[in-house]
Each structure stands twice: as structure tokens, then as C-alpha cells.
Amino acid sequence: MKRFVGPAGLTAILGTAVLMVIAFAGPGIWGEAATARSVPDRWTPAGAEFLFGTDDLGRDIFARVMVATRMSLLLTLGATAIGVTGGVIVGLTASILPKYPRRILIWLMDMLLAFPWLLLVLFFTVIWGATATGAMFAIGLAGIPNLTRLVYNLASSVSGQDYVRAARVVGVGPLGVLFRHILPNIANPLLVQVSASASVTLLSFAGLSFLGLGVQAPAYDWGRLINEGIGHIYTNPMAAIGPGVAIVFAGLVFTMIAEALADRPGQGLRGVAAAGRASLFPRGPGRKTRSDAAAVAPPVGGVDPGGDGTALAQVTDLSVSFPDGEGGFVERVRGVNLSVRPGEIVGIVGESGSGKSLTAMALAGLSDDRAIVKARTRRFDDIDLGTPLSRKEGKRLGTELGIVFQDPLTSLNPALRIGRQLTEVSRTHLGMSREEARQRAESGLDAVGIAEPRRRLKDYPHEFSGGMRQRAMIGMALTAGPRLIIADEPTTALDVTVQKQVLDVLHRAQRATDTAIVLISHDVALVSGFCDRVVVMKDGEVVENLDARRIREEARHPYTRGLIACLPDMRSDRTRPLPVIDDRSGPGEQDAGTPEVGAVSGAVRAGEESPL
């Protein structure tokens, strides 16, 4: 299988092979050395003759570690089998039980889970006594609550899927659903968990034997050997460390098996909490820009008014690329020229992945740390954003450049009061007193139409409604008197009626203070109504740069014309399907009006999200 080719897979296969060979052949090869007593050799320190030294009867500890492999692994597998069997039975039963018995069962398991495994194991050990099999049952049983919870979580994440519901609808019984639909679909994450839990079981067993509650003399496993060795750690530390190395090695092998079984790297290592669910919903490969896009759609309107030095903010020949995780880079923005004059409202339109946000963030000097940003010029006023900022420049950017993001719930810090978030720029950069800053914040909230601003400053963001949060965000951007506000899809997450309020607030602020605005949106109607100038982006490039008032007349690029054609107006024929933007055809072949399977997404997106 392909997944066993990687480093984790190879380690897992090699490690398993080593463990199996030692477990099968160990007692035959080392059995004699492990039991041969030799009084003159008592407590020989680790050395060439005895790798881990000898014990109180002169027995070779290395040989004993090798022989103990079989016992340690068998007990581990036995306990794991008990835990997994119990967990699968209880977990799957729970998943098909009616609501109330299910809740009680899961509640009970959760309650048991609240207790550390060692306490549960000790409890069961008391019942079965301190023997190897008693410990095996104790550890197996103590593992059941955890595995039950896992199986139950996996099963319920699958049983909510459409195909399982469909099976129920057509009359497949609960057992049929269980064996035909749920079990096959959770098998892989379950296997990952089984290997991960085998690793934990191994350590638990060693722990119990170490406490003297597991394997009893004269039998021995690795934990027992550590127990015997630790008393003599002064004369021969390897007597305790040696068997420990074996335990850690075997634990690593189990972890590597889990890692190799997992669909995504890191999943097996992350073990209990994160596994399962992630592998049920594998993520598709990241979107890469098509390298032939430039050839298909040559930039038509790359002319950038304001690129003459009068601009407040400017980038020329901007490119933004990211590591693709395989050693190469994906260029997501290339050759973009953009400038914003003081007081100007510039809209950037484009579909998701067109690079409009990346461009704006590069313009604000807020690109992701992993992004590689290159530009001939990248400046805000006289501040060069391509070089590290001085303290003074940081101060100026913090006050003169405001940002508003798409989702106000995630762009305000959920753990801080609104007041704190609205005053800190004034306090830090403008040196205001607490009271001055608070008054400034109050008038900021007031300006964006939030009632009782003084009281509202004490609220947390989650106590605001969505529209209020976005207005607070704008109020925050306004508090320091910015010269440029970059608003990245500021209305997309909001109701249509609230969208209008938010845009009005932005507009008022712009007129009152002559702030320049860069408004990013996928909504060409919104942008052309709100902005002075519209920049159209596609596949990481600017394809057009137009006067917003004459966008319908001047648009040249087929993509822009497609976007505009998708806007319904009073003359639209409602009986005809919406036009389609076919981004595969060249400019001459553009035929707006023929729906075509596979190329509909652009039309649907533009059609659906335009406000009516």
C-alpha cells in the first residue's frame, strides 16, 4: 500500500519485523543466558560482555530483556484486544440505542473517563489480584471507556452522513446499517486508534509490573525488569534503563504503525483526541493557480491611474507565493499594480482565490508570515513596507491604516472587552489617558450608530449581534483617524439589510474624514455602486482597472463582461437562465447565455450573492 512507503511506514514495518523476530525467536536464542545463574558475575556493570550488566543472580539482563519481549507483547496485545472488543461492542451498541439509554450509557463512560486510567486499573487489580492475567484484564477493562467514546464518536459522525440516512430511509435495519455502512467507514480510523492504544497499553502494563502489581516472579516482563533494576541503579543504571529502552522502542513502533495507518501525517501521533474525524473527511488538495491562465487571458486593463507618485498607498509588480508543502512554491498573486489616491474608494472584485485579499494584505503590510511577498515598490505614504518598520513607522501604520475583515465574529478578539479593543491604539500610539481613549472609543461607536456606547464598551464581542460587531470593527478602524481603510469583504457575512447599514457607515466615515477605502468583494454590483474605481482580479492577476461609473460600457475583458452580464437589472428576462462565465474559452468564443455543466459555478456565485 502506498501509505506504507513513507518514513513512518518503513519504520513501522521494520520495527514490527524486529519485534516479531525477537518475540518468536527470543526465548530460544537467549533463554539459556537469561536463566543461567552465575554467582561470580553478580551485579556486573554494563559492558562488552554483558550489554546491560547482570542481576543479583548473575543473569544476563540483556538476555532477559530479549526473552521478556514475548511476554510483554502478548500481554499488551491481550489487554488491547479486551479494551478494543469491549469498546467496539459498547460504542456501536450506544450508537444504535434509542436516545435515553444512549445518553445514560455515554454519560457513564464519560464519568469513568474523568478518572485517570491508573486509578481504574488499580481498582480492577484489587479485584483480580496482582497477577499477569489479572493485570491484563484490569488494563483491558480500564481502556474500555476511552475506546467506547472513540467508537461512538466515529460511529455518530458517520451515521449522520447522507448515505447512512438514505440507507435508513430505504428500510435497512439498525444492524444492517451498523455492519454495512458504519463499520466499514470507521474501520481505518479505528485501526489507527487501536495501534495508538496498544502503545498506551504497553506503557500501562510496564507501569503496573513496575509497581509489582503485574507480572510476578519468577516470570518477568519489561516492567518487572525495571522494578528489579531500579534498586541497583547506583551500581548499574543500565539494569533499569535497558528494559526501559525496549519499552520505548516498542511504544514507538506501535505509534509508527498508527501513523502509517493514518491518512494524514501527524494524525496517528496526535492519537486519541484528533484522530478519526479528520480521516473521515479528507481535505482536497489546495487550490493552485493555473500556470496557463496568463496565456488564456492576457491582462487587458492593467493601466493603473494614480501610479504616478500621487498615490497614498501603492504596490507595483507585486507577487505573493506560498510554499506548496512539497518543496516548491505556488504563486498566488503575480505582476499586480495597484494604487490608491487620498480619499479615493477603490474596489477589488474577483472570485475566491483570485488573489484580491492577498493583494490587499500585502498592501497593508499584513501578509502571512509564510507568504513570500515580492514587489518593485510597496509603500504606504512614504513608508516602505518591504523593509522592517521602525518604531515610528509602526506607530503611523497603526493609526493611519485601518482594517475591516469579512467575519466580525472572528476579527474581534473574543476574550477582550470591546472597550479594550477600541482604546488600545489610542492608548499605545497616541499616548492618550484611559479616560480620553474611552471617550474617543465612545464617539467611535456612536459614529457607527451603536446605542449606549459607554455601556456597550464593557461588553464582549459575543454579546454583540453580527451587524453591531461589524460596525464596532469599523468604529475601531476609525478611532485613530485613519487615512486608508482596507475592508476585506466587510458585508459578506451579514444579512442584506445589515449590509446596507454597514456600507452607509463606511461611506459616511469616508465623506466626513476624506479617508481612502479599498473595498474587496466578489460582488460586482456592490463594488460598482460604492466605489470610484474598480479593479478586477482573476487567477492572481489584475485583468481590468475601470472607472466604476462606466463599468458597463468600458469593460473589455470577457471575464468582467461575464460578471456584469450576470447582474440582473430591470431589463433582465427572468425566463432565461443566468449567463455563464466560461473561464476556459478565449475572448472570441465568449457566449454568455448557454448554461454548461461544469462551468456554472461562476454564474451561480455571481447570481446568488448579488443583492436584489
Next chain:
Amino acid sequence: MGTAPRTHRPMAPVAAIARFNDRLSLRGSFAIRRSGRLVASLLIVVLASFFVVHLVPGDAVRAALGPTAPVGLVENTRADLGLDKPLPQQFTDYVGGLFRGDLGTSIQSRQDVAEVITSRFPTTLTLATLGFAVALVGALPLGMGAALIARSTKGGSANPVISGGLGVLIAIPDFLLSAILIAVFSVWLAVLPPAGWGDPGSLVLPVLGLSLGPMAYLARIVQVEMIKVLDSTYMTTAKAKRLPQRIVLFRHALPNIVTATLTVGGLLLSGLTAGTVIIETVFAVPGMGTTLISAVQTKDYPMIQGVVLVFALMVLGVNLLVDLILITVDPRTSISEG
């Protein structure tokens, strides 16, 4: 239709009071649910500790005293423990005893179980508290630092040295880690005592042995959470404000990782209470753990019942404490809990 847009006219006093009551009732229902869970858990813990003697296959008293003990002694001991009475009466006696602080008498040493526990509890509590404190104090800077390093490198992958080191510390079982600590600090460097409990020096190794594993685990959680926080939009907002780095980290990032850190930390802390059993055994610390192990080995059931009960209560107490801290720190907990 979506949700109606909220108006922003001044809120009437009545509405304000209703909102306040809302919050109170959310907290209230959380408190009720939480107490319900606590009571049920207590009941199960008491039942379990009561029944452990009865679940032992065969005759528990005979097992405890050994096959050579005279029949008369076995009968007497059984009567002392009240095991000859009917089961319901045994249970009411047991619960009644619990309320009086009477946990019975050891079969082996004839000592009062409650007295033994009282004398040994402070040691275990100190060990667990110190261990938790070290784990928490170490994990926060480690995890936050690891996340910052991971996010500032081009490529954004975690630093292999840090994640490898943390991975090793998580994977090594605590008794083995303790053995290594003893080998290094007591045998090789000979700076710290390998066993005992008393002067500050003797606390160092047990506390480290107990806390390093959980610390590494917690650091990993902090790292994951911190990376999530660093990737969040509100951190970009904070960056856009060009605040000094320490304000961005401590004011904007730290409060957002506290909830997850405490939730996992709570689980670790209850795990730590049990981990003391192993650590006490390695370092010969005279706490409840060593008492429990020798009681299990000698089948001293009254002692086992008492110590297991106290350990379970400690775990319940820790879980409750963490929940209480969480609702104080994060006002949203009580809501999302529902």
C-alpha cells in the same frame, strides 16, 4: 428568512434586566447540571469503593489473611469488618461511617485508616500541586515559543528539535523518566537525593518525574492552540494595530489559549493525582500512593477502600475546580456547555 436585524435603539431598563437574568439563568442551569453530575459521580465512587471487597472472587478476608490463618481469626476479622451482616446494612454502616470520618481499621496493621490517610495526604497533595504548577508554568512559554517559531519560519512547519523533544518526553513513561532522572542527577552528577521526602532538595526529582511528561503534553496542546490563535483573524487585527509584540502576545493571544490549556490541564491534573502513586513508589515518598500499593499487595481491603475513595474524591474535586475556574475565566463556557 434569516434572523431579523437587531435594532439599535436604546435598550429599555426592562430589557437590560432581562438580559442580566438571562445570563444568571445560564449560569444557574450550568450550576445545576454540574452539581447533578457531581452528586451522581460521588454516588458511583462510594458504591465502587464499598463493593470492591464484595467483588473479590472467593473470600476476601481469607485472601487477606492468607491460607494458613486460623478459622477463628478469619471469622473474627469478618465480624470486625461487619461482613457477616446483611448487605444493605453493611452499606448503610459504611456510608454512616463515611459521614463520621470513619474509614475502618486496617486488617494488616490494625491502624485506623482515616488516621493513616490524614498523615499521608499532605505529602501527596504537595507533590501533586507542585507537579501541576511546574507543568503549567513550563508548558505555557514552551508551547507559545514553539508556536511562534513554527509560524515565523518559511514553510510554517513545527521545529523538529522542539517537537521531537516534546514527543520523547510524552512517550517516556513516568517511572522510566524517574529512573533516568535518578541515574543522571543522583548517580552521575550526585547532586540530588534519589529517595526520601523532607528537605527541598529531595522534592526536586519526584516533582520533575511527575511533571515533565504532562508538561510536554500540555506544551503541545498550547502549541496547537497558539498556532490556531496566531492564524486567527483577530490576531491580524491586533497586528494591524501595530501594537508592541508583548501586548499582542500577552493581551491578545494568551487569554485565548487559557481555556483550552486549562481544560486539558484539568485532565492532566487528575492524571497527576494518580501519577503520584508511581512517583511515590520510585522515590520512596511516604504518601498515599505508597500506602495504596502496599495495601493492594497485602490485600488490606479497608485501607484500599479508604485510599481509593480519597483519590477518587481528589479527582472529582480537581475536575470541579477546573470547571469553576473555566466559567470565571471564560464567560462563554456556561453557554457553550449546553
